[in-house]
Amino acid sequence: MNLKDKICIVTGAASGIGREIALRYARAGAKVAIADLKLSAAQAVADECIAGGAEAMAVMMDVSSELQVRSAIDEVAHAWGGVDVLVSNAGIQIVHPIAEYPYAEWKKMLAIHLDGAFLTTQAAWPHMLKRGGGSVIYMGSVHSKEASLLKSAYVTAKHGLIGLSKVVAKEGGPHGIRANVICPGFVRTPLVDKQIPEQAKALGISEADVVKNVMLKETVDGEFTTVDDVADVALMLASFRSNALTGQSVVVSHGWSMQ
Template structure:
């Protein structure tokens, strides 16, 4: 099994992409920590995974709160003996034009996406370095780590920022065998994306169908949404890669929207 006995701490994983990654990791033999703002949902998802025979726990964590992040990581270490994989996945979306974006919402977006990534990385690296068995840090970026869209200034800014954090962690972690990489999905039809469709339709003055066809999927090669499994399979590759040959990289998973 590719991740046998590896301990994976996955934020924002009670649902959506994070949950799919947790399920795929569990099937690959990992011990799973479902870290989510909604503790009850985290525990429910962990129970669902445990029912398949895997080992999993749920912890309540606000990734913008350093004390909660540290406590959640320590709870994971106490339960499973260490941390081998961090998937920094927690995120939200708020859409407005720049001239209408409140400073409070701007700060909220950056806090969850960037501060959360920094705090969880810092807490997990301490254990990865001390364990002496390497590790993998995986950030959930976006095509918006490479490209911009209207109405999403803080999201685009934060997702670009994750690439810089990743590259630094890759360089600092190399001597400890710790790799860092970014997954950059296109639009995945999760609740976060579903919420955007009517919001963008209203703001842009078009139908929801036009948002999907002419905004979200316009630049794909096949008019298809990226799936949670598409993303989870890339997360599995990054987590299980055995050397520093694959580190400091960002991989776009988007049905051809933005090609490198």
């Protein structure tokens, strides 16, 4: 699988899953735009891509801002001639019981995960049309299909991405635009590390119990999913050659969720 000369935008790509996807795309021959709130960190990832022989650029993007999203995606498209692949990966985590979930934080979660996916898709759409098609990849979660305590906003947003991808697949199909969702299990990133003490406190259990009996309890081998696992799937979805694979959700979770 290769992405030679494909123009790819990965949001939330300064760290974690997004960073690994960006690096994997660069190694596959793509031109990669690293989009993130933290421009200096995004530039560091772009520099890694360039050091490996790829073309890369960093753009600042708050995915909940329509103006920033459009400006950043237009900047990439004008620099390189369009957009072929969009990975909507930017996300955060905030956990509270429903009865105590601040409405402002609920709105923030949906704005970043769900509004961000919509806004980036809408902004990339005309540039994909000009290129004769493209691939839109949303970073969902096992929580796109399952539910966990304390994660009402996250679960709601991740479920919503599956619905959005199906509509994008329907509307994009005649134009060669595909849309799919990657649904990882728990990946040991800073985002997940932050949750461990938070959930331990909220559930009144030890951090070790959070890992063993909450996060990894339903896996087949008690292992975390890795950023490499997710990047492998992101490369496959980006490089797939036809509409045969569109409107789908691919679970990468060590068997936590089976379909």
